[in-house]
Amino acid sequence: MNDDIPADGNADDAPRDLLRVQGLGYKYGSFHALSEVSFKAGAGELIALVGRNGAGKSTLLRCIAGWSRASEGEVHVMGQALAENERQAREHVVLLPDTPPFYDELTAWEHLQFAAQSHGWRNWEDEGEDLLERYGLFNNRDAFPFAFSRGMRYKLAMCMALLVEPKILLMDEPLGPLDPVSADELWIELNRHRNEGMTILLSSHQLPHEAWPDRYLIMEQGEIIGQGTPDELRASLGLGADDSLTLDSMLRAALRRRRNSPRSDDAAAAD
Amino acid sequence: MTPLPLTDLRILFGLRWRQFRSGAVFWLRLLGYDAQASSWMQRVYVLYLLGIGSIWFFAMWAWGHDLALSIGQSLAPQTLAQLLERVPQAVLLLQTWAMMASLRSTPLKLSFPDMAWIVGSPLARSVPVLPGFIRQVLTRCILFGAIWALLTVLLRAPLAPATPLDSLRVVLVVALLVVLTWSLAWLLGILRLVYPQVSGWRWLWLTPLVLLPLAQLAPDQTLWPGRLLVLSVYDLAPLSALVLIALVAAGLVASFVILGARINMIQAADESAVYARLAALGLLAWRMPDLQLRIRLQQARAGQKPRLRIPSVYGKRAMVVRSAIAGLRHPSLMLVNALWGAGMTWAAGLILVNELPVPLWIGWLLIAGIAPPIGLLYTFRRDVQEPFLRQFLPLDGFQIFLADVLLPLAFLLAGALLAWFRFLQDLPPELFFEYLITGVMTIPLLGLLLALCGASAMTATRELQTRLLGTGASFGLAILASVLLGTPLAGLVVVCISIALLGGVLMQHA
Numbered sequence: 001m002n003d004d005i006p007a008d009g010n011a012d013d014a015p016r017d018l019l020r021v022q023g024l025g026y027k028y029g030s031f032h033a034l035s036e037v038s039f040k041a042g043a044g045e046l047i048a049l050v051g052r053n054g055a056g057k058s059t060l061l062r063c064i065a066g067w068s069r070a071s072e073g074e075v076h077v078m079g080q081a082l083a084e085n086e087r088q089a090r091e092h093v094v095l096l097p098d099t100p101p102f103y104d105e106l107t108a109w110e111h112l113q114f115a116a117q118s119h120g121w122r123n124w125e126d127e128g129e130d131l132l133e134r135y136g137l138f139n140n141r142d143a144f145p146f147a148f149s150r151g152m153r154y155k156l157a158m159c160m161a162l163l164v165e166p167k168i169l170l171m172d173e174p175l176g177p178l179d180p181v182s183a184d185e186l187w188i189e190l191n192r193h194r195n196e197g198m199t200i201l202l203s204s205h206q207l208p209h210e211a212w213p214d215r216y217l218i219m220e221q222g223e224i225i226g227q228g229t230p231d232e233l234r235a236s237l238g239l240g241a242d243d244s245l246t247l248d249s250m251l252r253a254a255l256r257r258r259r260n261s262p263r264s265d266d267a268a269a270a271d
Numbered sequence: 272m273t274p275l276p277l278t279d280l281r282i283l284f285g286l287r288w289r290q291f292r293s294g295a296v297f298w299l300r301l302l303g304y305d306a307q308a309s310s311w312m313q314r315v316y317v318l319y320l321l322g323i324g325s326i327w328f329f330a331m332w333a334w335g336h337d338l339a340l341s342i343g344q345s346l347a348p349q350t351l352a353q354l355l356e357r358v359p360q361a362v363l364l365l366q367t368w369a370m371m372a373s374l375r376s377t378p379l380k381l382s383f384p385d386m387a388w389i390v391g392s393p394l395a396r397s398v399p400v401l402p403g404f405i406r407q408v409l410t411r412c413i414l415f416g417a418i419w420a421l422l423t424v425l426l427r428a429p430l431a432p433a434t435p436l437d438s439l440r441v442v443l444v445v446a447l448l449v450v451l452t453w454s455l456a457w458l459l460g461i462l463r464l465v466y467p468q469v470s471g472w473r474w475l476w477l478t479p480l481v482l483l484p485l486a487q488l489a490p491d492q493t494l495w496p497g498r499l500l501v502l503s504v505y506d507l508a509p510l511s512a513l514v515l516i517a518l519v520a521a522g523l524v525a526s527f528v529i530l531g532a533r534i535n536m537i538q539a540a541d542e543s544a545v546y547a548r549l550a551a552l553g554l555l556a557w558r559m560p561d562l563q564l565r566i567r568l569q570q571a572r573a574g575q576k577p578r579l580r581i582p583s584v585y586g587k588r589a590m591v592v593r594s595a596i597a598g599l600r601h602p603s604l605m606l607v608n609a610l611w612g613a614g615m616t617w618a619a620g621l622i623l624v625n626e627l628p629v630p631l632w633i634g635w636l637l638i639a640g641i642a643p644p645i646g647l648l649y650t651f652r653r654d655v656q657e658p659f660l661r662q663f664l665p666l667d668g669f670q671i672f673l674a675d676v677l678l679p680l681a682f683l684l685a686g687a688l689l690a691w692f693r694f695l696q697d698l699p700p701e702l703f704f705e706y707l708i709t710g711v712m713t714i715p716l717l718g719l720l721l722a723l724c725g726a727s728a729m730t731a732t733r734e735l736q737t738r739l740l741g742t743g744a745s746f747g748l749a750i751l752a753s754v755l756l757g758t759p760l761a762g763l764v765v766v767c768i769s770i771a772l773l774g775g776v777l778m779q780h781a
Contacts, residue, residue, distance in 0.1 A: 065658070067658040094662055095658075101653075101659055103650075104568060105601065106581075107577050114663075117581070117584065117589035118590055118593070120585045142576070144569075144572055144573070144577075146569045146573075147573060
């Protein structure tokens, strides 16, 4: 997968630059949903986007996927600016929204078939069957997805996304519609794809027990107020070695720190 | 217990009135009136709204009246005779449809709150029947009454202009026939809900179709409601017949209300699923006909096995085949495309040959712009308006458009061309070839342009999202060019330029 990383930059920086978001801003009317959001993601990184409702997580994912046009800043996918090479850049990104829509006329299997055949891929059937089997949809392969539960719809969307093998997979609230067993299974699958080199950025309010992403991005009011590996965050947020590092504790500590420190300091810390 | 407890009925009518009022508040808020506020300014504003509304209504009605009059005066006698001949058949078709609809799905429609609170309450089961019937009949009376008030003006124009009293008389007859038709339909529908074994007859709902061939064998026995309507237009309907209809309708209403006490409400609730989902959308449903259609189609497909299979074709061919299969899995949509094409072509032919007034061309254009057949871009809309699905399509917007529109457009053009050929049969031979070639040249291009106008309104670019603007500009400019330069060829050139421009827009923005 890393073969596709552009060779124009520094070779050492290339893995870190698979996705580069720089000074991203987005406005709904006069409301700033995102402001000055910057971060990078490398190949094979699994990043969790954490924040309260309305913090701007979904908007950020939509802007990265090219579903919404950012009012300022840039998104670079594999070295290509999204705004300038939209079609090429989007080929490498798939976003799974929290409630994915489907075609009412196609069955679950036909969704995979159509996604594969429209890309011109032959001999995809084994992989398609394997995906449906792994996500527990094999017995529903001839059913129409509009009759599926929310969790099943998310799993089908996941199968479609994995079939086209994007370099960057964006997931909005993937664990919300899933039962605990399916959530654990999904996490194992995500780790597997991460190990194969896929970059995964997911927003979530909850993670399975003992699930550790490579990095966290903590958002509040459209800004990144903290980011880093679990150890880095533990240090920067002042959490003791005995404190458990959960999404809840992390978010509360980040919000406390933001309240207690001047805004400019926060912005610098986020950068 | 009496079949219709009046106290319960009063409670339910009260509930329905509140529901109607809360719906009205929504529309009033849209117009800037705050129903909660009780200031003088708000009261004055209500008077202002009423005044403006009345002026608008009367102006529109006067315009419609004048248009109907001028069409009636322009109609050739043989066209008028054909029209009068078709009225009884159209009425019979409508009656047949009403009976089929009631036999297929419960006429007593329950919303989700109805299922939770009315079905589960100790109210008598016959109580929801009467308000449901009254609501259905009232809306149909208003719709058909307005249509027939104008049709009376049109049909009487060649003889002597109709007076308001003539229209009023016809509206009353229409109301009687509406009550008769739907009371019979409700009786059939409620009988099915009372006797569950009848519901097991899968094809029962098709039985009213027997009336259509029967109309050829025994026209006097089947076509009399429509004939009575035509007679009432010319003040020839016998009063005794109208009284008889009123008595029969009252008897039918009494019958189904009494039978309503034995309705199987579980079945009624089960069959109301689509209605309940649409009712849950509230007034949003009016603004989103596509969503309404999706809900109906989903319900129709639920539990069915998919027809046809996507073959092993790849790339662009896979797109075309998938769109075709999606279309063929909704044959009713394709049929509507063909009928729409045929209807609009027939209307255009009538306006052209009878040299009917210019406002009719504007009306024709408005219908084309505002209400193109919903199936024409059904798949394309899904492809481009759902970014999740769009990200799996490795083609540009124009290629997706061509793939998605191929089959629906073929149906539309087939309907339009067939209607055109049929229409030309009645023309003198010297005009036949001229009109034939014009039709064959223009109809496919206009069909494609219509689809492109609708498709460009589905892009994410806000400036292009007003479909009427695109349709008005492209079709309007073509008509203008034809008229100003005196040749239809100029119009065709404009159409071709519009097609190229809109295709570019799709390529870039969809």
